Amino acid sequence: MNLDFEKNMPEIEAKIAELTKQKTTDPNAKVEDQLTDLQKQLESLKKEVYSSLTPWQTVQVARHPNRPLLRDYIAGICGEFIELHGDRYFGDDQGIIGGFATIEDRHVMIIGHQKGKTLEENVKTNFGMATPDGYRKALRLMKLAEKFKIPIVSFIDTPGAYPGADAEARGQAEAIARNLTEMSQIEVPIIVIVTGEGGSGGALGIGVGDVILMLSNSVYSVISPEGCASILWRDGSKAPEAAEALKVTADSLSKLGIIDEIIPEPLGGAHRDYEGTLRVVKQALLKHLNILRRVSERKLVERRFEKYCRIGRFKRR
Amino acid sequence: MNLDFEKNMPEIEAKIAELTKQKTTDPNAKVEDQLTDLQKQLESLKKEVYSSLTPWQTVQVARHPNRPLLRDYIAGICGEFIELHGDRYFGDDQGIIGGFATIEDRHVMIIGHQKGKTLEENVKTNFGMATPDGYRKALRLMKLAEKFKIPIVSFIDTPGAYPGADAEARGQAEAIARNLTEMSQIEVPIIVIVTGEGGSGGALGIGVGDVILMLSNSVYSVISPEGCASILWRDGSKAPEAAEALKVTADSLSKLGIIDEIIPEPLGGAHRDYEGTLRVVKQALLKHLNILRRVSERKLVERRFEKYCRIGRFKRR
Amino acid sequence: MGWFRKKEKPPEVVVAKEDLWTICPSCKAHVYKDEWDKNFCVCPQCNFHDKITFQERLDILIDPGTFREINEEVTTADPLEFKDDKGSYAEKAESTKAKTNMKEAVVTGRGKIHGIRVVISVMDFRFLGGSLASGTGEKILLASEYALRHAYPYIVVSASGGARMHEGIISLMQMAKTCAGIARLKKGGIPYISILTDPTTGGVSASFATMGDINIAEPKALIGFAGRRVIEETIKQKLPDDFQTAEYVLEHGFIDQIVNRKEMKNFLYKVLRYWKAK
Amino acid sequence: MGWFRKKEKPPEVVVAKEDLWTICPSCKAHVYKDEWDKNFCVCPQCNFHDKITFQERLDILIDPGTFREINEEVTTADPLEFKDDKGSYAEKAESTKAKTNMKEAVVTGRGKIHGIRVVISVMDFRFLGGSLASGTGEKILLASEYALRHAYPYIVVSASGGARMHEGIISLMQMAKTCAGIARLKKGGIPYISILTDPTTGGVSASFATMGDINIAEPKALIGFAGRRVIEETIKQKLPDDFQTAEYVLEHGFIDQIVNRKEMKNFLYKVLRYWKAK
Numbered sequence A, B: 001m002n003l004d005f006e007k008n009m010p011e012i013e014a015k016i017a018e019l020t021k022q023k024t025t026d027p028n029a030k031v032e033d034q035l036t037d038l039q040k041q042l043e044s045l046k047k048e049v050y051s052s053l054t055p056w057q058t059v060q061v062a063r064h065p066n067r068p069l070l071r072d073y074i075a076g077i078c079g080e081f082i083e084l085h086g087d088r089y090f091g092d093d094q095g096i097i098g099g100f101a102t103i104e105d106r107h108v109m110i111i112g113h114q115k116g117k118t119l120e121e122n123v124k125t126n127f128g129m130a131t132p133d134g135y136r137k138a139l140r141l142m143k144l145a146e147k148f149k150i151p152i153v154s155f156i157d158t159p160g161a162y163p164g165a166d167a168e169a170r171g172q173a174e175a176i177a178r179n180l181t182e183m184s185q186i187e188v189p190i191i192v193i194v195t196g197e198g199g200s201g202g203a204l205g206i207g208v209g210d211v212i213l214m215l216s217n218s219v220y221s222v223i224s225p226e227g228c229a230s231i232l233w234r235d236g237s238k239a240p241e242a243a244e245a246l247k248v249t250a251d252s253l254s255k256l257g258i259i260d261e262i263i264p265e266p267l268g269g270a271h272r273d274y275e276g277t278l279r280v281v282k283q284a285l286l287k288h289l290n291i292l293r294r295v296s297e298r299k300l301v302e303r304r305f306e307k308y309c310r311i312g313r314f315k316r317r
Numbered sequence C, D: 001m002g003w004f005r006k007k008e009k010p011p012e013v014v015v016a017k018e019d020l021w022t023i024c025p026s027c028k029a030h031v032y033k034d035e036w037d038k039n040f041c042v043c044p045q046c047n048f049h050d051k052i053t054f055q056e057r058l059d060i061l062i063d064p065g066t067f068r069e070i071n072e073e074v075t076t077a078d079p080l081e082f083k084d085d086k087g088s089y090a091e092k093a094e095s096t097k098a099k100t101n102m103k104e105a106v107v108t109g110r111g112k113i114h115g116i117r118v119v120i121s122v123m124d125f126r127f128l129g130g131s132l133a134s135g136t137g138e139k140i141l142l143a144s145e146y147a148l149r150h151a152y153p154y155i156v157v158s159a160s161g162g163a164r165m166h167e168g169i170i171s172l173m174q175m176a177k178t179c180a181g182i183a184r185l186k187k188g189g190i191p192y193i194s195i196l197t198d199p200t201t202g203g204v205s206a207s208f209a210t211m212g213d214i215n216i217a218e219p220k221a222l223i224g225f226a227g228r229r230v231i232e233e234t235i236k237q238k239l240p241d242d243f244q245t246a247e248y249v250l251e252h253g254f255i256d257q258i259v260n261r262k263e264m265k266n267f268l269y270k271v272l273r274y275w276k277a278k
């Protein structure tokens, strides 16, 4: 998928790839100068485009189909991943997955939304839109982490909770509410990281934690810009204005004090540089795992409660 | 339904009813002597039949369609009943019902199997065979009772857990196991009373308690006599032998130390005398509620554990 | 409670014809406004329970003269400086406040139900659709903390379309904030009763409203997470009429009982007596 | 573990033809008995995991030389003096004991898994269908209590058709008894891992076997509550082939993972390392 605001970036990248390949097959090919030139062009273009993304453009990047997904992060960050299945009530939603994992020498429980890259994967995962079964599986695994006394890392990347008739019938609202309620009292550290789309209640349903991180091009919103535009402006095409007004970017949310840290993606976005992205995510997780391991169980829950108590801007008069 | 071993009891009862009616419409009718005679006959027949029921006959009585059902007990025993619905996961099974109730001045949580008297009721309640939703509803209500610090009274009357494909899919086994596990730790008194059929795991699924009562003509078994006969004798018609061998009557179970008390039904069985049956059940419940209210929460759980620890007959050699 | 809605209606000599009738939003029956109001805004034809104001709700549920509001001074800020085509959130909030004489979409306080002390929060749909935002969340949390401190049962009457978009992510976070309060009630053994009225959807259904030890709904109330239109677009099918009604949600296991408005106070009283009953 | 099943087979000169082959109960493939046994009784064609003895299971899972049996002297009584057409329970139990060299349908003890101390109970289907009765329940409970006292993880490998009819209601009550032990592990923060093998049904599936913090199944194991025939009679329909298989139960949310027999020990080791990991 090409994003129009990326201008001729894809073409330059294609050309670079071609020349690099040419160099490999024919070591005598005189392409060095051209390559250097193209790489400079690309760097300056990345800088130009990515240092001034509009909120709506950031939404596009956050949704980019080539962006790393949870299983990419797990493969790149975790030495080991033992997937655990099932909610013990109804099913094994693929829109939220989870299991035991190691990050360097740390043992954690990873949970998170899983989108797909192919149509087949997206059918299986509901495009990362979880059902009540997914939220209940996540809660079960968090309780398991609590029993095993290991920290929880929650990866958020969803357009929202699945708006299906069966999901309503099985209590989508209750499942999310239950998680919000229980997560506030879980007696192990919870690190939340928004890696792509933080879509409303479907994101928050596994998003209550001690520290909330966001990748620099991820977004987090109470409603999709399109949804907001069609309700407030009665015009879905006003999504860019809505994205602006809703303050959905990591930058805005950091300024509002909603999130604790922004993890800077490599220039050009996570979809251009998996390795660089995985590296910074891993560093950030290890940093916060080490900070939180020093906090007692009681303090953890107390502080988490206070953290959420503080969220809100109102007047008294 | 006529039970053949009741002989001409139904005819005598019909005749008595007819004469009584005749007396009401015509006060001068000379039926006194005949009535007295018939009543004597009935009494001695009841005594003859009901003082020496075989186990298989007891099974028939325990399953009698006119036997009082949970809603009859509630209507007759409870000053108030506030039915509470739903398992908070999937549905509101009608095979197990429950809610807040008063018995005299005592506030309790009642749960129990509900069979039907009409075909329509039986379709709705699955003939008292509960689904996983029913067991999960029961557990939810027991947890509510624990939070509210009121005792639980559990009425057992089921052929067994519902053996349906959907029940298996939603985890019939897990739902029953969960209840057994959680009930052993519930910190309020649990009084269990078997009023009709105590059918295997489907009965035990709401049957873990501090005191286990049985009506004198009720039965409680690891498997239905028919099922046992067809497995061990390869012949379902050997059910009477199986009923004998399995020791399913209140008397046998009392001797084995599995149940704590037999509540004697009025002569002729509960299906003949609702009022008398309700009275003895109410008395028994009040008695045990009063005994158990004096036990601390910790002691209660400790003793319940010890109670189940003791169940079993084995050798060490 | 025959005086219901009376006090708000000064006697008039000339009444426009359309003012005489209320049209039931559910069955479209024409009902005399007087009858409608005397009937607690419940349709005598189809038993649809229409929206009522927080004051009416309190009049129905709380013993006369016992209600004491808490945190009444909490009111909206405009953290995002939100504007849409029709104006700014700040302006909209101000005009709503003037119109409703409320400062936020929920009123909280303590009071008595047939003598039993409770803490109660009542949402009012007139205030920006009963939406959940900073002020709403703060008041609901503070009320639950008040209940916890005093060991009074906590009751919330929900009526809300969901989170208030105009405060963006901050509104979303109120779901977590209010639920954190509910979790502390659960841990502290304090009863929490949720009453779901028409409508209870989106971020409110997905937070405190479905977390009651006992969840009670009014008849025919719309209760659900996602909007009907969104779901129909997702599944490419028309949904049945009863979808997301209180009755539907009861059948699916998420509601303890559907209770008529007139019987609600007695129902609450009866249920609350079970807490730590002897 | 190449010596698997070897020691039980004294060398023979003349072998009857039918003894050379094992027919897979699942796919009916003919497999050399030697190959079958070396492959841990797993069908090389369809990966069906056949029943194995408690000793084989312990050999697979527990570090050599580390297993210490506990409560090995617990054995059957005959509380109901149960008789059927083919004889008495007492006789049947005695002949089973002689044949299997076991005293009950489960063997319990402590041991190590790659150095990690655990308590383990292994059911053996050869002993009256791995049925749950007084002795079985007692041993499983005592093992869980042992695990609780020493703070060792508890592992149960189930293989059972359900409760043992011959001890009537006393067998049924073992479901409650064993679950009471599991509840104490949960409360005490001790990991409990359940391994469900072919078959795990009836009273065993409806008690400790489904209560694991982590439930693991072997491929294609039959796992369910009611029997297939009973269900087909109830719903008047043929059930699909995969009904009540491990794979089906996983899909319905009750199993954490399906693990091959050969990988089971490593899987347990890996999982157990997460408990209180630094």
Ligand SMILES: [Zn+2]
Binding pocket: C024, C025, C026, C027, C028, C029, C043, C044, C045, C046, C047, C048
């Ligand atoms: Zn109407």
Ligand SMILES: [Zn+2]
Binding pocket: D024, D025, D026, D027, D028, D029, D043, D044, D045, D046, D047, D048
């Ligand atoms: Zn095979």
